[in-house]
Structures are given as structure tokens and as C-alpha cells.
Amino acid sequence: MTTVNLTLNGEAISQQVHARDSLADVLREGLNLTGTHVGCEQGACGACTVTLDGMAVRSCIVLAVMCEGRTVETIEGTRHTEPMDIIRRHFHEKHALQCGFCTPGMLMMARDIIARHPDPDEATIRSQLSGQICRCTGYAGIIAAIGSAAREIRETN
Amino acid sequence: MKPAAFDYARPPSLDDAIRLLADGDGAAMPISGGQSLLILMGLRMTMIDTLVDVTQLQELKQLRDDGDGVFVGALTTHATIEDGKIPDPSAGLLARVASKIAYRAVRNLGTIGGSVALADPAADWPACLIALGAEVCIVGPGGERRERVEDFVRGAYETSLATGEIVVGFQLPRREATRWGISKVSRKSGAFADSMAVAVEATDGAPRVALAGTASRALHLPQVSLHLQQHRTVDAAELATVIRAELAELVPDADPYQLRCHVATISRAIAEARA
Numbered sequence: 001m002t003t004v005n006l007t008l009n010g011e012a013i014s015q016q017v018h019a020r021d022s023l024a025d026v027l028r029e030g031l032n033l034t035g036t037h038v039g040c041e042q043g044a045c046g047a048c049t050v051t052l053d054g055m056a057v058r059s060c061i062v063l064a065v066m067c068e069g070r071t072v073e074t075i076e077g078t079r080h081t082e083p084m085d086i087i088r089r090h091f092h093e094k095h096a097l098q099c100g101f102c103t104p105g106m107l108m109m110a111r112d113i114i115a116r117h118p119d120p121d122e123a124t125i126r127s128q129l130s131g132q133i134c135r136c137t138g139y140a141g142i143i144a145a146i147g148s149a150a151r152e153i154r155e156t157n
Numbered sequence: 158m159k160p161a162a163f164d165y166a167r168p169p170s171l172d173d174a175i176r177l178l179a180d181g182d183g184a185a186m187p188i189s190g191g192q193s194l195l196i197l198m199g200l201r202m203t204m205i206d207t208l209v210d211v212t213q214l215q216e217l218k219q220l221r222d223d224g225d226g227v228f229v230g231a232l233t234t235h236a237t238i239e240d241g242k243i244p245d246p247s248a249g250l251l252a253r254v255a256s257k258i259a260y261r262a263v264r265n266l267g268t269i270g271g272s273v274a275l276a277d278p279a280a281d282w283p284a285c286l287i288a289l290g291a292e293v294c295i296v297g298p299g300g301e302r303r304e305r306v307e308d309f310v311r312g313a314y315e316t317s318l319a320t321g322e323i324v325v326g327f328q329l330p331r332r333e334a335t336r337w338g339i340s341k342v343s344r345k346s347g348a349f350a351d352s353m354a355v356a357v358e359a360t361d362g363a364p365r366v367a368l369a370g371t372a373s374r375a376l377h378l379p380q381v382s383l384h385l386q387q388h389r390t391v392d393a394a395e396l397a398t399v400i401r402a403e404l405a406e407l408v409p410d411a412d413p414y415q416l417r418c419h420v421a422t423i424s425r426a427i428a429e430a431r432a
Contacts, residue, residue, distance in 0.1 A: 002165070019165035019208070022195075041158035042196045043263060055236070055265040060158075061195045062266070065165050066188075066210055112261065130346040131260025 006067045008033075009077030017064040024048045024059035027074055035075040035104050039133070046132035049105035050074045056112040075104040083153045084111055090149035091142070098136035106132050106142055114150045122147065160198035167210040171217075171296060171323070177209045179298050179321030187211045187323055189232055190266035192259070193275050216296075216325055217270065220244060228294070230326040231270020239264060246331035247289055250357065253339060254285045260347045270324045276310045276374065279349035281341075283310050283375035287367035288337070288355035291329045297322030307367075307377040315374070332359035338429025340422040342370075352418035354426040358385065366427065368419060371408045378403055381423060391431070396424060 001016040008031070017026050024041075027033045027050070036059055039047035043061040050059045051073045078084035087110050090096070097103045106129075113120060113128045120128070125143050134142060168174040178185045184206035188194055197203045211217060212232065221228040222244035229243055237243060238255035245251055258264055258272075258281050272282040273293060286293075286306040293309045295302050298321045306327070309317050318324070341353040352370035364385040369375045380403040384396065400423050404416060411419065 018162070020160045020162055022159075025159075042199055043192065046260070046262065049262055052266075056262040057265055058262050061192055061199075061263075063165075063188075063191065063195065063208075066167075066191070066212065068167075109262065116261075127346060128261065131262060 002065050004064055004068050006069065007071040009073055015064070019063070019065050021064045022060050023050070023052075023062040023064045023067060023072065026064040027059060027072075033074050033076050037101055037104055039101065039105075044133070045102070045105075046109060047102050047105040049108040049132070051108065051112070056109055075107060078107070078111070083114065083149070086152055086156075087111055087114070087145070087149040090145040090152070094141045094145035094148065096137065096141040096145035097134075102132060102134045102136075106134065110142075110146045110149065113146060114153060118150060118154055120147065120150055158199040160195065161201060163198075163205050164207040165210065166207060167213060169213055171214050171325075174209055174211055174214060174323060175296065175298055175321050177207065178323060181207045181209070181320075183320050185209055187271075187274070189217075189268045189271045190234065192263045192267035192271075193277060194271070211323065217323075219326065222246075224331070226328055226330045228326050228328055229269060231274075231324045232268050233270070233326075235259075235264035235267050235269070235272075236261065238269065246329050246335075247357075248335040248337065250285065250289065250335070250337040250339070250355070254281050254355070257281065257341060258347075263347075270326065273306065273309070273327070274316060274318065274324045276312075276314050276316050277349065278313045278372060278374050279351075279353070279370045280375070281350070281353060281369065284353055284355050284367040284369035285339075286327060286329070287375055287377050288357040288365045289329055290332075290357075290362075290365055291327045293327055294325045295322050296325050301325075303328065307375070310374045312373045332357075333361040335359045336430050338426040338431070340425035340429065342418045342422055352415065352422045354419070354422035356385070356423075356426040356430040358430050364430075366423060368408075368423060370415070370418070370422075372410055376407055378407070378423070380406075381427075385427065391427065393424065396427065400424065 037047040039045035048059040188208045217232040219230040227244045227246045235255040292303045338356045350370045356366045358364040366378045384399045
């Protein structure tokens with residue numbers, strides 16, 4: 001086992017990990033942060049998206065041992081933060097989820113998309129979201145939610 | 158989807174990394190972004206005893222513009238290139254290629270050096286770098302060497318890297334009035350290409366056309382490139398004949414679907430470069 005020191009949701013932590021443990025598994029099984037969902041476990045579905053040093057990454061294809069000294073934020077860390085509260089409300093209002101399995105990854109990616117594209121058109125949202133898989137909604141609600149959340153965030157800033 | 162157990166090392170210097178890779182005797186592998194390698198390991202498609210984390214090596218992070226060309230360090234991520242944060246000798250081609258690789262969350266970690274060193278036959282960077290006439294810069298137990306990218310990639314997941322050698326970066330020539338075109342066919346956005354072609358033309362040298370998505374490796378297409386050099390305007394039917402003839406020679410195992418994809422991407426890339 002190796003000790004990894006990182007900042008997780010604003011708090012400095014040390015965690016014992018095996019070299020082969022993914023960040024997703026350490027978050028869920030070692031740290032009980034089960035908001036990060038593991039779907040495909042091969043980087044294809046996006047459900048496990050978290051941020052690493054502020055960048056969206058797929059925690060199933062990040063080794064926890066490589067996170068030494070870095071900053072990780074999971075969906076739990078976004079509670080009561082702007083602009084995620086706004087995005088979350090628009091997901092609710094636009095029916096952007098059904099079973100909710102993909103939603104933590106969708107929200108993390110939605111915030112990343114809006115940060116890089118403050119005024120995204122539908123084509124931009126669709127292409128930027130193409131790495132996040134949802135098997136319930138058909139995406140229409142998610143795309144509408146990101147568009148309307150981006151508008152509200154733009155107008156309140 | 159869990160990788161088999163392996164040892165992990167994070168060497169602080171390039172010399173240490175080379176020693177660890179050399180001592181590993183072929184079962185040690187460098188890791189940077191890990192965005193392809195960790196998936197292959199999860200699928201148990203590779204046998205690795207030791208992962209050598211190269212993300213601390215400053216030599217691999219360099220970005221240099223020396224006028225005649227640009228050095229891009231191996232650890233440069235696709236997202237960094239997509240966002241235009243490197244000196245660009247390609248008139249925007251590098252950023253365009255980067256933006257179409259997988260998804261943003263993958264591009265944030267995946268690196269140009271890792272992509273070329275892994276040598277997936279459908280990967281985007283080998284074809285792009287071949288079309289740009291780039292060289293790969295390598296350091297190993299025997300010192301430094303440079304090789305053209307089309308010579309470096311030898312087959313599917315196969316390169317000229319010897320045990321203990323590591324890709325440090327790429328030297329890209331700066332050419333006059335670069336024009337380029339690119340075409341990629343994938344089953345879905347972000348997926349590996351069934352076929353991808355890149356065409357690069359400049360006023361100070363011969364055109365270069367490269368193809369990815371074959372069963373073996375990214376290829377330079379010398380006959381198609383020569384045809385462009387000899388014809389200021391290309392006749393579509395004549396060009397298709399030249400492309401088919403070269404594919405018959407270089408990609409003899411392609412099935413009819415793949416051949417149609419290759420003819421289409423090569424033609425479109427050339428048309429875009431000449432538009």
C-alpha cells in the first residue's frame with residue numbers, strides 16, 4: 001500500500017491505496033463518497049467524472065496513486081456551491097434525469113462545459129456532451145438544462 | 158475491469174526513469190495520462206510489472222519555438238493543444254486534431270507523447286505528425302536520437318522504442334503558408350477513427366498526405382502526395398484512382414468498407430486543404 005496525500009473537496013487527506021486502485025474506487029470504497037458513479041469502468045460512459053486540479057477527468061481511468069499532491073472535487077463537494085446549484089435546479093426543472101445514474105457525471109461535465117463555453121449553442125452542448133452516456137432521457141432535457149443554466153449564469157454574472 | 162497488480166514508481170529525473178524502464182526488461186511501461194493504457198490494462202490486454210510515472214519529468218514538459226520549428230514536449234495534453242496554449246507551426250491543424258480526440262475529460266489528461274508511443278493504429282497524432290513531417294525525439298540508455306514519425310511507428314502498438322527508451326517530445330518543422338485538410342470517419346463522435354486522413358501543403362516543400370485507421374499503423378502516402386505535387390488542380394476521378402492504387406499496395410488487407418472510408422477521408426482532406 002502507498003499513502004497518497006491530496007486535497008479532496010477542500011480538505012487535506014491521506015489515504016492508503018494500492019497502485020492499481022482507480023480514483024473512482026478509492027472515492028467510493030475507501031472514502032465512502034458514493035456520489036461518483038462507476039458505469040463502464042473503461043472511460044466510455046462519463047458517469048464517474050470528477051475534477052482533478054479543476055479539470056474534468058474520468059475517475060475510473062485515473063490511478064489514485066497518481067493524485068499525490070493534487071486537488072480532487074467530487075459531486076459531494078459541489079453541494080451549496082455556485083454555479084452548481086443553478087445547474088442542478090435547471091436539471092430538475094427541465095427533467096434532465098430519470099434514473100439518475102449518469103447525473104453526477106452529467107452535472108460535473110455540465111459545469112465544465114459552461115465554464116469553457118459561457119454561451120453555448122445546442123450543437124456545442126451536444127458535441128461537448130458526447131462523452132457522457134444517458135440511457136433514460138434521450139438527452140433532450142439535459143441539453144435544454146445546460147443551455148438554460150448557462151443563460152442564467154451569464155445573466156447573474 | 159481492474160488491472161492486474163503492478164509496481165508503481167514515480168522517478169524524479171529522466172535518468173532515473175530510463176534506469177527503471179531499462180531494468181524492467183520490457184515489462185516496465187511509462188505512464189503519463191494513462192487514458193488508453195489504463196483501459197488496456199483493465200481489459201488485461203497488456204502485461205506490465207511496473208508502471209513508471211513520467212509526469213514529474215521536466216524535460217518532457219518543454220515547449221520551444223526556435224524559429225525554424227517547434228518542440229512539443231511529450232507530456233503536452235490534447236486539451237493544452239486544443240486550447241492553443243502551445244507555439245503552433247501548423248496554422249491551426251494541431252488544435253483541430255486535438256479537439257476531435259475522444260472527449261474533453263480524456264483530453265485533459267491524455268498526452269501527445271503517450272498517444273504516439275502507444276501507436277494505436279487509429280490514433281490521431283501519428284497521422285497528423287506524419288503529415289506535418291515531424292520527428293520524434295527519444296532518450297534512452299544509449300543517449301538521444303531522433304526519428305521521423307512514419308519510421309517510428311512500426312505496426313499496431315509497435316514502435317522502434319528499445320527497452321529503456323522514452324519519448325521526450327516532437328520536433329515540428331515550421332513551413333511557409335501551411336494549408337491543411339483533415340477528414341475523420343468514426344462510428345460515433347469521440348470514438349477511434351475507422352479512417353482518418355490529413356493533408357498538409359506549404360509553399361516551401363512537397364505536399365504530405367497521411368492516413369490512420371488501418372489495421373497496422375499510420376502511413377505516409379507518397380504516391381498520393383506526389384500526385385498533389387504534380388497537379389495544381391486535381392481531377393476527382395483521377396485522384397481516386399491514384400488513392401486506390403496506393404491503398405492496394407500499402408493496405409492490402411483492407412475490406413471494401415474500410416477502402417471506401419479511406420478513399421473518402423483522403424479525398425476530403427485534400428479537398429479541404431485545397432479549398
